[in-house]
Amino acid sequence: MIEKRWIHYPEFNPEQQQVVSELTESLKVSPSLATLLVQRGILDFDQSKQFFRPDLTLLHDPFLMKDMDLAVERLARAIASGEKILVYGDYDVDGTTSVALFYGFLKKTYPNLDYYIPDRYEEGYGVSWQSIDWAYENGFTLIVTLDCGVKSVDKVTAALERGIDFIICDHHRPGDELPPAVAVLDPKRDDCPYPYKELTGCGVGFKLLQAFCINQNIDTQTLFDNLDLLVVSIAADIVPITGENRILAYYGLQRINAAPRTGIKALIQIAGITGSLDITNVVFGLSPRINAAGRIKHAKEAVRLLLSEFEDEAFEFAQEINKHNSERRTFDTSITEQALFMIENDDWFIDAKSTVLYKEDWHKGVIGIVASRCIEKYHRPTIILTQSHGKAAGSARSVPGFDVYEAIEECADLLEQYGGHTFAAGLTLPLDNIEAFKTRFNDIVSSRILPDQLVPMINIDMLLELDVITPKFYNILRQMGPFGPGNMTPVFESRNVTLSGRPTTMKEKHIKFDVKQNNSAVFTAVGFGLGHFYPDLASGRPFSICYSLEENNFRDKKTLQLSLKDIKLH
Template structure:
């Protein structure tokens, strides 16, 4: 039985450092101590800062380039009663940012403001001409853009000519020059000295509100009430879970578990999620629903839900958005099936180092999700395109070692528009350029991935015997490492040799459940493998019937049913033990 991924073992940390940390903490569990040291947490103070974040760990917002200009311009607008338009992207980061800034400016400071989110289909991503025209037609004199704007040179110039000032709050990579706005807040600016570069768009908006409060001697408590929104933006945008993001996520999760805003509280209730809330709860139970509003209809629905004043209003607004997410699932499943079918008998697609697929009928709102699923299947840079207003529009997803944003920069002569990050991006191009783009992108992928395996890497943090796993190990130690995310991923354990102690069971046609133990005759621990039936069912059946040892990589989880809590292994990969 062959593994489906490349197991990459994290080097064991120096024994002396593990021992020293154990003495400092008064802790003897070498597995947990090794996890800490491997993640660069080597002293008592580092453990304290990591496991018990404090608000004091947040940086001074005025360290961000242009923050003083932004605060001054915002203060002038509030003093003179100007109309302020809060402009945000239609994804989770953008809508939570809009909700946070709008609720503070309008609800706490009494500003004359409203919010605007572009229509994904009519306007597309970023600052649109329709949006700034709306601002002019309705006498707005200040626009605060959130999670977008860093490339809006022409739109900002138009606003300057029409008496509208711009404050940009973004976290995407800037171009060589930045727009001529009153203030451009983006920690990724090369000339920005802000210490933490990985804030979300909502995080940058939060920093602007925080700076304004500090400059005007206002209490921070009302602003801090929105920290649950920040946790959602951090979880959904897959930013590094360290530095300020860890602090904000830590307190945001606590608020989600104790006193969430009515809209988020209703979504958690519907998903049957209770405290302590985890990042995974946001990723799987909240983010898809908030995103669905912008994917299937208009993101205004998500903002209205998150602004709901009470439980009754939240329930009324949530049901429509929840239904949109159900509709999204149906559409997504259909398109994924169509995309995978394109590989059948297509020698070019099967042998290529990149994937670019186009269908004019595909729903624009789900191309990013589809790109992720196809990328997972074939482990290569993937672009899914559909047609909108005479152009091809789509989303790109990448793999380790390949900067898809840089690749699109190399294809800029064939593109009308693009933007994003190292691992994910959006793009527009003319239909006539499609074939040339496919060929050029493939050449770039072949060069960039020449020495990279077509198998995905699977980091393995530590080898551990099944006997060392317990509810106490999970509750008292592993939980303390959360919140998890990039830069602090959920630990991947490997155990083996172990034996399959019961005949493998298939769940819902594609999932697996087995039990593993240190000997073939014990009951063993429950293991679930989602989507693993096709790859591993036969091999695991043979291992059970022939009493052959195996090894597996997994996450450690707790399964709760009827008040009982039991350990469960979430399988990530299997292999024969030899």
């Protein structure tokens, strides 16, 4: 087991300490809570008000985005003249929620449109040649892409020659050349002045519809009713929950908890989620099931579920998708075991700073998940490859602080296709290039990665005495959500704590015990995957814990519980 590094937030300077004191006074909160706010860049009363009470009126003007005026003009013209519009989305959660939102919104008032999701295995990521043929044969003259398209220069060029225009809504890094679309909406364009750069693909599509509503004098509340879909994309795509994303996620969670659409309601039921949904519930409860449709069968099933308006039909769709998810789990477990066995039995990996594995019969739909599982154990940039249409197709995942996309980009001459983000990417290469790629990629990683990046770390917000934890403290803490990248759930460290009673293990992997610190109240602590600490804890010595706070609801009795991240023995 790799010992984790505990990284503490740097101590505040005198000016920051003064801001903490001012916030403590103006907000009437504890210094600990004020410190958490300052750590998140909240420095005065007005910023605190915006943080605790996000406001939809503070969303940016969508027309600040480069090409937005061109996109709205073309969409409005297509609708006015009755053109056939094709809504095109990627097969992951961001893509399918994008299509459900964009198509579902327009379909209420405009019938002459359809949607298209490429087959993960037959067509691959992005705009496919098959989709252009299909659009041409069926008389579509405008395609709106969502969560893809910014690198599809050759396909958009070919479509244009056949009389098909494109509006591209994407959030991935563009290449050196932009496609010849009517409009390329992408906040990550170098020449795009849009103030917020971290929207999801669904978020960019939402901004196009927001601009369209403004242009056409349509009440934007009818668009905000779709924020339940948008928050699912934000959670699933692991984008920062800051700025505009925070506002959208805040109201999206309100919507999903108060009045979820029929399809999402069915998905919540089938996932067995009780109580209020937060970002974590969405990431681990809803997202894998939506994703499973495209991984195991076809992502169109996910869109059908999200658009469904009848409860019986939606529940049937949700059950089918849940079966796909169970099948996905079986593949995931089996392939992960094979991958770990390969690493453990190949001497090449002893000194390697990366992992690149290939097996021709691995299921393409789960290799990204397997890459993440390998990182959980070995904590180094990982690429898992399988065979697809006579090529090696792969998914890459990274560790905090290391840009795996840039490392892959330096191997471009060995690749046929690649794309993605800092921490996750996809690639395709000839089978003959696998060994050369494995060596080159490892050389690049070895030359750049810092020793600390190869050790898993836990970021700790602050030291906390257990007697500070009260229901009032937790109630204010909870209002700092929604939590996620850029506003992570606060993690605390408490030192010199002792057991109150004996610890117990669950399934030999997990641990549960009661803990106190001096004369504090006794808290129950639960550590998933921390069962290996049992023998040492049973000795009765004092120890340190790092944890986040959560509310446990058992038989309608709510108690505060410590969700352990790690334990250090003195």
